[in-house]
Amino acid sequence: MPPKKPAATTAAPKTGAANLFLVYGTDDLSATRKADEIVARLCPPDEQAFGLETLDPDPDLNADSVCTFLRNAMEALLTPPFLGGAKTVYVRNAPFFNPMVEPGKFTSVKEETDRLVTRLKNGLPDGVRLVLLTRSVHKATSFFKTFQSLGEVHAFDEPEQPRDVQAGFLPQVEQRLADSGLSMSGDVMAAFLDRAGYGLRHVSNEIEKLSLYLGDRKKVTLEDVCQMVAPVREGKFWEFADAFCTGNLPHALRVMHRLLGQGENAVGLVVSLQNRLRDMLILSDCLKRGWARLSGGERYRKLDWNVPPDGEDILAALEKDPRKGHPFAQAKMAAQAARFPASRWFRWLHDAVDAQSAMTGGDAVDPALALEIFTTRTLGELITSSAKPAG
Numbered sequence: 001m002p003p004k005k006p007a008a009t010t011a012a013p014k015t016g017a018a019n020l021f022l023v024y025g026t027d028d029l030s031a032t033r034k035a036d037e038i039v040a041r042l043c044p045p046d047e048q049a050f051g052l053e054t055l056d057p058d059p060d061l062n063a064d065s066v067c068t069f070l071r072n073a074m075e076a077l078l079t080p081p082f083l084g085g086a087k088t089v090y091v092r093n094a095p096f097f098n099p100m101v102e103p104g105k106f107t108s109v110k111e112e113t114d115r116l117v118t119r120l121k122n123g124l125p126d127g128v129r130l131v132l133l134t135r136s137v138h139k140a141t142s143f144f145k146t147f148q149s150l151g152e153v154h155a156f157d158e159p160e161q162p163r164d165v166q167a168g169f170l171p172q173v174e175q176r177l178a179d180s181g182l183s184m185s186g187d188v189m190a191a192f193l194d195r196a197g198y199g200l201r202h203v204s205n206e207i208e209k210l211s212l213y214l215g216d217r218k219k220v221t222l223e224d225v226c227q228m229v230a231p232v233r234e235g236k237f238w239e240f241a242d243a244f245c246t247g248n249l250p251h252a253l254r255v256m257h258r259l260l261g262q263g264e265n266a267v268g269l270v271v272s273l274q275n276r277l278r279d280m281l282i283l284s285d286c287l288k289r290g291w292a293r294l295s296g297g298e299r300y301r302k303l304d305w306n307v308p309p310d311g312e313d314i315l316a317a318l319e320k321d322p323r324k325g326h327p328f329a330q331a332k333m334a335a336q337a338a339r340f341p342a343s344r345w346f347r348w349l350h351d352a353v354d355a356q357s358a359m360t361g362g363d364a365v366d367p368a369l370a371l372e373i374f375t376t377r378t379l380g381e382l383i384t385s386s387a388k389p390a391g
Contacts, residue, residue, distance in 0.1 A: 019129040020120060020151025022144070024137050029201035030156040035092070035133040038154075042129050043088040051085055056092045063106040066096045070112040077124055086127040091134075097143055098136040117142050120150065169198065169328055176204050180211040184220045190332060191222055194242055195229040198329060240269045241276035245336045249379035256375060266367035270356050270374070277349040282322050283337035284345050286315075292322075294334055301331035348378050 023035040043051045053076050057069045073091055081087035096103045096113075103109050124130065130151075137144050147153050173193070177184060184192060196206045206229050210220055213228050243255040260266060286292040291311050296302040305323055307315060315321050322330065337345065355374035359367040 018151045019124055020147050021129070021131040021154070022134075022137070022147035022151065023132070023154045023156070024134045025156030026135065027156040027200070028135060029204060031133060031135075031154070032092075032201075034154050034156065035090070035131055038131050038152075039088060039090050042131070043086070047085075051081065052088050052090060054090045054092060055094075057094055057096075061096070061103065063103050063108050066103050066106075066109050067112045069094075070109070070116055074116055074119060077119065077128055077130060080125055081127045086129070088129045088131060091130070091132045094132065094134045095136070097132075097134050097141075098138050099141060100138055113143055117146050120146050169200070172200060173203055173207075176207050180207055181218050182207065182211055182214070182220055183218060188220055188222050188225060192220070192225045192229060193328065194332075195225060195239070238272060238276075240264075241273045244273055244375065244379070245276060245280060245333075247336075247339060247379060247382050249376065249383060252375055252379055253372070256371065260368050260371075266371045267356060267359050270352055270359065270371055274349060274352045274356070277345055277352055279320070279322065279333060280337045281342055281345040281349060282318065283334045284340065284342040286322060287334065287338050288342060291315075292334060294331065294338060296331075301328070301335050303327065303331040303334045351378055 021035075021038050023031050023038070025031045039052065055069070055073055055076065058065070061069065073089070076089045079087075096109055099105050099110055099113075120130070132147075139145075144153070173189075192206070193203070196203045210224060210228055214220065214224065240252070240255050240259055243252045246252070256269070259269065283292065286305075286307075287294070289311070291305060291307045293304050293306070294301060295304065307323075315323065351374060355370050358365045358370045
């Protein structure tokens, strides 16, 4: 089955060649690629020294700074092309063209935007083209309608339904791996996404970084991932929690010792683990009740929900609804939760609370030592229970 692409729509001008291009959407990676493609078509690389003016605003500008930026953009559009040639003005990552959110909702910003729209309606100087890239616009505004009627509009929005996210995300990651000539086993892919997260732009950047690091070698190993891909999801605290929930004691101890050696706080590690163990407990119970069901193989895990009305009330009352979050991440966590009964996750959660009390209570217990004892004692159960009797 071919990978599902992000939703993309295009509106083209009715007559003549376009000189206005609006590219927007929550899938910022696809939107940026499309905008860069349009710019390269309008102004080839060998002409960009004199034919391209790029304006890339700071995303944290206040209202006054936004107004200044918009005036500078207007000036760039009205400045004639160098030596009479063509000129492309590229406005990148401008977050203020949606009047429903800050800073676009400020009156001064709206007024400057209206002036820009008036200029666009009156026409740009001959040979001048505008490419504008933004994440969010409001389709009822004169700003959007001007681009829609006089130019081209390209929309790239990420799927809103979890099943669409799950169906499209992994194939896109694998396609980017293939484009780079890299390959990963199922376990390495899971570890990679655990560390890189589930944003396609960041994942693509990490794949490019791995490609440069590996050179002629094309098969990515777990060691490569640990060496080159920094954890981004809830920081390094999340990394220990995930290592613990694999049930692999040597791996969890290695991660713990490395993080402690890097100066991470033992109390923070065990508190983060408590949050993860609560998730494991809830997912394990939902699987047992039949409210959730796992399907698919090791590489393409899928988590489906079928919650009765009384269960809806229970899950909705939780501080963190287990049905929310990235579908791939939730399915992976559910696969971990399914390995052990809810009673074991419940007991480990209470052991983690006791370990925190030992670290922060009146007794002089070294936090790192308390964490190591807790980890060895809990995960050591799995080694003891799986050992066969001698003779």
